Amino acid sequence: xxxxxxxxxxxxxxxxxxxxxxxAREVNAFLDRALPPAAxxxxxxASAMRYAVLGGGKRIRPALxxxxxxxxxxxxxxxxxxxxxxxxxxxxxxxxxxxxxxDDDNLRRGQPTVHVRYGEAVAVLAGDAxxxxxxxxxxxxxxxAEVRLGCVERLAAAAGPAGMVGGxxxxxxxxxxxxxxxxxxxxxxxxxxxxxxxxxALGALSGGGGxxxxxxxxxxxxxxxxLFQIVDxxxxxxxxxxxxxxxxxxxxxxxxxxxxxxxxxxGARAEASRRAARARELLAAVGKEPGPPVNSAGMGLLxxxxxxxxxxxx
Amino acid sequence: xxxxxxxxxxxxxxxxxxxxxxxAREVNAFLDRALPPAAxxxxxxASAMRYAVLGGGKRIRPALxxxxxxxxxxxxxxxxxxxxxxxxxxxxxxxxxxxxxxDDDNLRRGQPTVHVRYGEAVAVLAGDAxxxxxxxxxxxxxxxAEVRLGCVERLAAAAGPAGMVGGxxxxxxxxxxxxxxxxxxxxxxxxxxxxxxxxxALGALSGGGGxxxxxxxxxxxxxxxxLFQIVDxxxxxxxxxxxxxxxxxxxxxxxxxxxxxxxxxxGARAEASRRAARARELLAAVGKEPGPPVNSAGMGLLxxxxxxxxxxxx
Numbered sequence: 340x341x342x343x344x345x346x347x348x349x350x351x352x353x354x355x356x357x358x359x360x361x362x363a364r365e366v367n368a369f370l371d372r373a374l375p376p377a378a379x380x381x382x383x384x385a386s387a388m389r390y391a392v393l394g395g396g397k398r399i400r401p402a403l404x405x406x407x408x409x410x411x412x413x414x415x416x417x418x419x420x421x422x423x424x425x426x427x428x429x430x431x432x433x434x435x436x437x438x439x440x441x442d443d444d445n446l447r448r449g450q451p452t453v454h455v456r457y458g459e460a461v462a463v464l465a466g467d468a469x470x471x472x473x474x475x476x477x478x479x480x481x482x483x484a485e486v487r488l489g490c491v492e493r494l495a496a497a498a499g500p501a502g503m504v505g506g507x508x509x510x511x512x513x514x515x516x517x518x519x520x521x522x523x524x525x526x527x528x529x530x531x532x533x534x535x536x537x538x539x540a541l542g543a544l545s546g547g548g549g550x551x552x553x554x555x556x557x558x559x560x561x562x563x564x565x566l567f568q569i570v571d572x573x574x575x576x577x578x579x580x581x582x583x584x585x586x587x588x589x590x591x592x593x594x595x596x597x598x599x600x601x602x603x604x605x606g607a608r609a610e611a612s613r614r615a616a617r618a619r620e621l622l623a624a625v626g627k628e629p630g631p632p633v634n635s636a637g638m639g640l641l642x643x644x645x646x647x648x649x650x651x652x653x
Numbered sequence: 654x655x656x657x658x659x660x661x662x663x664x665x666x667x668x669x670x671x672x673x674x675x676x677a678r679e680v681n682a683f684l685d686r687a688l689p690p691a692a693x694x695x696x697x698x699a700s701a702m703r704y705a706v707l708g709g710g711k712r713i714r715p716a717l718x719x720x721x722x723x724x725x726x727x728x729x730x731x732x733x734x735x736x737x738x739x740x741x742x743x744x745x746x747x748x749x750x751x752x753x754x755x756d757d758d759n760l761r762r763g764q765p766t767v768h769v770r771y772g773e774a775v776a777v778l779a780g781d782a783x784x785x786x787x788x789x790x791x792x793x794x795x796x797x798a799e800v801r802l803g804c805v806e807r808l809a810a811a812a813g814p815a816g817m818v819g820g821x822x823x824x825x826x827x828x829x830x831x832x833x834x835x836x837x838x839x840x841x842x843x844x845x846x847x848x849x850x851x852x853x854a855l856g857a858l859s860g861g862g863g864x865x866x867x868x869x870x871x872x873x874x875x876x877x878x879x880l881f882q883i884v885d886x887x888x889x890x891x892x893x894x895x896x897x898x899x900x901x902x903x904x905x906x907x908x909x910x911x912x913x914x915x916x917x918x919x920g921a922r923a924e925a926s927r928r929a930a931r932a933r934e935l936l937a938a939v940g941k942e943p944g945p946p947v948n949s950a951g952m953g954l955l956x957x958x959x960x961x962x963x964x965x966x967x
Contacts, residue, residue, distance in 0.1 A: 380839060381819040383826065388814070435781060440773035459754035460825055463777065467749060467784065468818040474788045475809035484798045491805055495789035500702070504782040505695040511774055512697065525694060 355643035359402045365416060366401040369423045373476050387457040387465035392430045395448035400425040404542030406644060407556050410637030411630060413546020420480035421490050421541035427473035428498050429534060434466040482545060490541045497537035506530030513596055523596050532564030549630025556625055562618035567648050569611045572597040615649045669957035673716045679730060680715040683737045687790050701771045701779035706744045709762035714739040718856030720958060721870050724951030725944060727860020734794035735804050735855035741787035742812050743848060748780040796859060804855045811851035820844030827910055837910050846878030863944025870939055876932035881962050883925045886911040929963040
């Protein structure tokens with residue numbers, strides 16, 4: 340008799356903390372090699388790029404990409420070029436987002452933002468350079484041609500006007516026209532969700548997964564992205580800047596719509612739990628798609644990551 | 654008896670003006686379809702992107718790409734996705750370059766710059782969105798996988814820290830530390846030359862040319878890029894803003910090194926002639942590289958383009 344469809348439980352021996360720190364170490368080493376050396380002409384640019392990329396960050400996107408590669412039967416390091424590219428795109432968006440004409444933020448990952456340290460012009464250009472380097476990194480990797488092309492296409496779609504940048508514009512417009520719950524979700528599906536979804540998809544493609552497995556992991560990633568953002572909003576209200584490594588309480592102070600502002604703190608917590616449950620359902624569905632057999636250790640890592648994001652405190 | 658190596662003369666019946674306006678028409682139509690519609694959510698972003706891309710421009714890079722496709726035996730429209738992507742990258746760099754924290758320019762292509770019209774935040778994001786869309790356009794084209802990958806790789810290398818963005822940083826640093834003739838050349842090899850060289854190479858790959866033919870056309874394009882910049886500097890001194898469609902005389906007023914400032918007007922004119930002659934030598938060498946036979950009409954177009962850039966008056 341078939342058992343009812345349930346989300347896969349985390350394998351009891353999944354040590355997600357060790358996996359995450361291993362991913363961070365590997366992607367940091369890869370990034371260090373991929374970034375231009377802070378010497379020679381345009382050393383200032385390279386120095387600003389390295390400062391922004393190597394100065395911290397939880398490496399959630401790389402870990403998601405690497406765990407997704409494992410989930411479809413690949414090795415974590417198959418996803419390293421994609422993981423590095425995702426982190427470059429993420430970092431470029433933070434640099435531009437922090438600019439005085441945007442969110443005007445002085446603190447990021449516990450350090451002065453790039454424009455505070457290097458000036459606005461260098462910050463604009465360092466963001467631009469990381470943006471380009473992300474695509475160069477994927478296109479120049481050793482993966483099969485169709486994997487590299489699929490990754491470029493999905494990364495571009497996620498980062499562009501229909502994804503991350505589109506979400507940032509909606510977010511900006513929301514400062515003058517407060518969105519409702521649906522509008523807020525649209526902002527975050529673009530601003531945060533698209534790149535997190537792409538992390539799962541790029542990881543799956545890099546690990547040798549099928550196109551529909553990558554699509555299914557992207558759907559899981561979209562929920563994970565919303566979950567991430569809801570928790571981000573809650574932390575922004577509850578935590579101090581020192582703990583977050585970025586300016587806390589700013590969103591509400593700026594009158595921005597946030598999940599707690601729209602749903603209340605308890606409502607936002609409940610919404611986070613619902614999103615985590617939905618993410619786990621979508622994760623369980625990956626195994627039904629055509630492609631190589633899914634790997635239970637990889638699925639366990641993705642399940643553990645979902646729990647980690649739901650319960651994170653910084 | 655072998656004749657001495659000389660640059661190919663322009664075919665007497667090359668109507669370069671008609672070719673250029675045909676390219677502009679086709680690439681404008683392609684761009685119009687590739688850009689997001691100025692409606693729906695994030696309509697402001699799409700509107701700013703369309704304003705910047707479709708609001709003018711000589712379409713030199715698209716014409717160079719399309720003529721290069723013809724030169725290796727392809728059709729002009731083989732190079733359309735690459736041509737559109739090149740124009741998107743070029744336009745994004747202009748938007749960011751014009752920002753108050755960069756060159757602080759109010760006029761571009763005869764119109765108010767994007768940040769004057771839409772505000773700084775939208776200008777940053779519209780540039781970012783065009784940057785991403787360039788890679789999406791190439792990756793999603795119908796060209797063979799190895800052509801698309803080659804184009805992504807070369808476009809990224811040309812636009813990134815070792816190319817265009819690197820040149821912009823050198824240019825910025827030159828405001829406080831005046832470069833010599835060699836330093837000025839390094840600025841322009843990056844800032845203008847890399848993308849013009851990539852235009853020739855991407856066109857060649859798109860038209861079915863060999864990798865070494867693309868390399869040889871890139872070498873031709875690098876000289877063409879320097880030629881373009883020397884003439885730009887001369888026009889900036891000699892012409893009015895109305896004729897140029899951008900602020901004239903600004904470079905010298907800002908104390909920036911320019912070719913006329915370093916070499917004198919006559920010296921800069923002589924340098925332009927030398928660069929044009931060198932470009933034609935390199936063009937003649939393309940036919941020696943492995944690949945499909947070169948097409949004399951295409952070579953004539955590239956020769957005519959060289960003459961057009963040398964003698965342009967706006």
